[in-house]
Amino acid sequence: MLRIAVQSKGRLYDETMMLLEEAGIKLNKAKRTLLLSAKDFPVEVLFLRDDDIPQSVANGTADVGIVGENEYVEKGSEAELIKRLGFSKCRLSLAIPKDEDYNGVTWFEGKTIATSYPGILKTFLQEKGIKANTHVITGSVEIAPGIGLADAIFDIVSSGSTLVSNQLKEVEVVMQSEALLIGNKDLTDEKREILNELLFRFEAIQMAEGKKYVLLNAPKDKLDEIIEVLPGMKSPTVTPLANGEWVSVQSVIAEKHFWEIIGKLKSLGAEGILVLPIEKMIL
Numbered sequence: 383m384l385r386i387a388v389q390s391k392g393r394l395y396d397e398t399m400m401l402l403e404e405a406g407i408k409l410n411k412a413k414r415t416l417l418l419s420a421k422d423f424p425v426e427v428l429f430l431r432d433d434d435i436p437q438s439v440a441n442g443t444a445d446v447g448i449v450g451e452n453e454y455v456e457k458g459s460e461a462e463l464i465k466r467l468g469f470s471k472c473r474l475s476l477a478i479p480k481d482e483d484y485n486g487v488t489w490f491e492g493k494t495i496a497t498s499y500p501g502i503l504k505t506f507l508q509e510k511g512i513k514a515n516t517h518v519i520t521g522s523v524e525i526a527p528g529i530g531l532a533d534a535i536f537d538i539v540s541s542g543s544t545l546v547s548n549q550l551k552e553v554e555v556v557m558q559s560e561a562l563l564i565g566n567k568d569l570t571d572e573k574r575e576i577l578n579e580l581l582f583r584f585e586a587i588q589m590a591e592g593k594k595y596v597l598l599n600a601p602k603d604k605l606d607e608i609i610e611v612l613p614g615m616k617s618p619t620v621t622p623l624a625n626g627e628w629v630s631v632q633s634v635i636a637e638k639h640f641w642e643i644i645g646k647l648k649s650l651g652a653e654g655i656l657v658l659p660i661e662k663m664i665l
């Protein structure tokens with residue numbers, strides 16, 4: 383059994399559970415259980431507060447874990463980084479009251495900064511040679527300047543709307559963060575084998591992200607030009623149609639180039655274009 387620690391509720395929960403489900407890990411349902419086993423796969427899932435995940439993985443309570451890079455770095459965890467998962471992207475930034483003049487990090491000299499990430503903040507301030515006081519609070523950090531608890535804050539920013547609604551402005555981005563798969567350094571060979579299977583599945587899911595399968599009918603005399611627009615994984619599949627003047631072409635395209643590619647295909651005379659989602663991709 384490989385034991386995976388995941389956040390029990392919060393910002394990481396939904397996408398973590400979706401990733402596990404897409405990887406074929408279906409949990410045996412039980413109400414209010416913090417440890418659930420999976421059906422048909424030697425994995426069990428341990429639900430924890432995200433702050434506790436790096437340490438649980440480092441000390442072997444869990445074998446692997448899914449946690450924000452911010453928590454992993456803050457805890458200085460002995461766990462090893464196995465894979466970046468690409469979701470829950472955010473950044474850790476310093477922010478100050480919006481009406482303050484700001485002309486560089488020296489603004490923070492002698493100031494008090496409220497944060498839930500004192501470790502990362504300390505490293506940053508040391509690198510910059512700034513002496514400031516840190517006020518550690520575990521939540522609602524953004525209200526600290528407004529109630530006179532601190533002069534500035536150091537916290538998670540994503541859209542920036544929490545800063546705006548607290549009359550703050552972001553002045554320094556200190557680190558970028560995303561969800562990570564981390565693992566204990568001393569996994570047994572058996573556990574490594576399960577982990578490798580899990581990684582294979584995660585990679586197939588990530589590979590399919592942002593990609594679409596396209597099928598279309600093309601006039602034979604335009605085939606070369608159409609193939610140039612549609613690179614495909616290796617090269618597009620081309621099959622003849624009953625009408626000898628036409629062929630069917632199938633390929634994979636990146637969603638971000640979708641409309642541009644479809645426009646070119648149409649102008650080259652492609653017809654009957656079908657676009658299908660891709661669930662998994664194994665090269």
Ligand SMILES: Nc1ncnc2c1ncn2[C@@H]1O[C@H](COP(=O)(O)OP(=O)(O)OP(=O)(O)O)[C@@H](O)[C@H]1O
Binds near residue numbers: 393450471538
């Ligand atoms: N606004 C956001 N946008 C994107 N990712 C975020 C955002 N806020 C937090 N995250 C990421 O999700 C992780 C979990 O955030 P969440 O707010 O659920 O944590 P928490 O309040 O500490 O929860 P817990 O009760 O588990 O300790 C953060 O550590 C960060 O990596």
Ligand SMILES: O=P(O)(O)OC[C@H]1O[C@H](OP(=O)(O)OP(=O)(O)O)[C@H](O)[C@@H]1O
Binds near residue numbers: 541545
């Ligand atoms: O830039 P934004 O898009 O506004 O996101 C940033 C906010 O999101 C997180 O809080 P969350 O909403 O998860 O609430 P929490 O304090 O209960 O963790 C984080 O702590 C910030 O406050």
Ligand SMILES: [Mg+2]
Binds near residue numbers: 432
């Ligand atoms: Mg937390």
